[in-house]
Amino acid sequence: MAIGAMIHTFTVQLADVDRGVYDELALRAARHPSETDAYMVTRVLAYCLEYEEGIRFGEGISSTDEPAVVVRDLTGAVAAWIEVGAPDAERLHYASKLGGRTRVYTHRDPVKLLASWEGKTIHRSDAIVLRSFDAGFVDAAAALIERRNALTVSVTEGHLYLELNGASLSTAVHEHALP
Structure with missing residues (x-):
């Protein structure tokens, strides 16, 4: 019998001063058994940092038709395709052709x-934004994850302040241009 996804809940206080x-x-x-805690934390952070009307988590890693986080407008069209990981x-290339904005949040070495994208054809690559965090930040946050989580996310001047289950962490949010 296959193991199902584990549900994690987050009560979030969001204060994104920059936006x-x-x-x-x-x-x-929902964290699929093959999904790491670091990936899930990055997915939740991407949701918070891109939060707007119409945002929701994608169908999960088993779906190739949706990203980790998606924003749809009132007509159902994709307004933002937000990938996580690598x-x-x-x-x-596919995501960028859909219209709207394309973002990538990674917990890996940017x-x-x-380098893995260099020389590859990516539609409107100059409009895609890759965001990363300071080394060790996501792993430190992942170590604090429980089934029920209290999360405070504050963003000001490109710096993320995170309080997760009583512990405080902070990082710069780095933006990288695609090659």
Whole structure:
């Protein structure tokens, strides 16, 4: 019998000063058995940092038709395709053709990820943004994850301040241009 996804809940206080977004969120993130805690933390952070009307988690790693996080407008069209981890160039090429904005949030080494895309055809690569965090930040946050989580996310001047289950962490949010 296959093991099912584990549901993690997050009560989030979001204060993104850089974008003028302030809200309280109740998130349920299903973590597939093959998904690491670091990936799930990055997915939740991507959701918070891209939060706007129409945002939701994608269908999961088993779905090739959706990203980890997606924003749809009122007509159902994709307004933002938000990947997590290390998507291949072909997937970014497809995402960028859908319209809207394309973002990638990674918990991996961004230099290696950018190198993997070098020389590949990616539609509107100059408009795609890769975001990463300081080394060790995501792993430290992943170590604090429980089934039920209290999360405070504050962003100001490109710096992320995170309080997760009573522990405080911070990181710069790095933006990288695609090759």
